[in-house]
Amino acid sequence: MPDFKGTSNTEDEYFAREDAEKKRKLALQVKRETQAAERERLRALHWMRCPKCGMEMQGLKMRGVDVDVCFSCNGIFLDQKDLEHFEKHPGGAVMRAFLNWLDTEKKK
Numbered sequence: 001m002p003d004f005k006g007t008s009n010t011e012d013e014y015f016a017r018e019d020a021e022k023k024r025k026l027a028l029q030v031k032r033e034t035q036a037a038e039r040e041r042l043r044a045l046h047w048m049r050c051p052k053c054g055m056e057m058q059g060l061k062m063r064g065v066d067v068d069v070c071f072s073c074n075g076i077f078l079d080q081k082d083l084e085h086f087e088k089h090p091g092g093a094v095m096r097a098f099l100n101w102l103d104t105e106k107k108k
């Protein structure tokens with residue numbers, strides 16, 4: 001049977017552990033929220049910006065295929081589903097149409 005002091009120390013430790021656990025969970029929550037806010041800040045900063053030159057990209061749609069085009073450096077950004085479209089239609093007219101469009105834009 002623990003004496004009063006021993007019981008009190010055990011209780012103190014219990015509450016200290018509880019308190020530390022609450023603080024740890026709060027710190028993790030703040031960290032997650034900060035990361036989410038940072039991701040949102042980066043998304044807003046980079047959304048529709050060319051990953052190569054940083055200029056604004058233009059969304060184009062041709063025959064059901066969406067591509068983001070940078071007319072500054074002629075970069076093209078594709079989603080995976082659109083890349084799969086080109087895989088299914090290799091050498092297809094859609095890619096040629098996009099490339100012709102870029103060539104036309106280059107000549108302007």
Ligand SMILES: [Zn+2]
Binds near residue numbers: 050055075
């Ligand atoms: Zn670019």
